[in-house]
Amino acid sequence: MSFLKKLFGKEEESPKDNPLQSANQEHGKTEQELLEQYGGIGLDKQRNLYEVIGNNAWNADLSKGEISFGGQLAFPIQVLGTFSHSSKTWLWAWANDKSSIPPNLLQQALYLKNHGEAHEIPLLKHSEFDAEINDLHLIGMIASGMFNTSAYYLADYGQGIMLVTFQSAIIDKNNSNDVARISTVFPELISTFETNHRNAFKNYVTRKGYTIDQQENQIVAENNGKRITAAFDELSRLTKLQA
Structure with missing residues (x-):
């Protein structure tokens, strides 16, 4: 089974890092360039995540701006968007008027939107589009690399999937240069x-x-x-x- 299909689980307390840290770097100006720039390191960080998480259920509290696992571990999040299982469409969090997502959880999503508009990148600038699961991983890898987060997470809530990024000192400790x-x-x-x-x-x-x-x-x-x-x-x- 592909590692990309196994990313659901568990975590613990982490520092409240700036959600836009490292965002002032020079970033790719096309979807392809962004994938080449951040794909490897973004996927690598998911290995760190998988080594830390278990099979515990997740729970997100948007009012607190955090996601928790198994009632023990909690992390501050940024919400990137959601994927609908029924319509097979992606909706960016900044365009989701019905969910009342707190503005402070949208900083990374809005930065990606602005970058997409500045360089005419459809993946980042269009509020909603037909998508596949790998598109969520692509967005997650780009965001994880661009903002130097610990990992991204696909939180499946039955009707759809919420894509978030978060920081975790525990996940970062599992980084391997081997x-x-x-x-x-x-x-x-x-x-x-x-x-x-x-x-x-x-x-x-x-x-x-x-x-x-x-x-x-x-x-x-x-x-x-x-x-x-x-x-x-x-x-x-x-x-x-x-x-």
């Missing part, structure tokens, strides 16, 4: 989403703290004695990944 993590996450990313493999790999390992040596047909990434080499063909498609 090459085995990269060797697992990156192939899943490029098998799930169409992207320029070379650009996505370069951005991913750089954000993991690796220094890179770019050669004509490969990238060698190193971090504290750990090395991983990715080879690509003339179309920048991955041909070999060796740790």
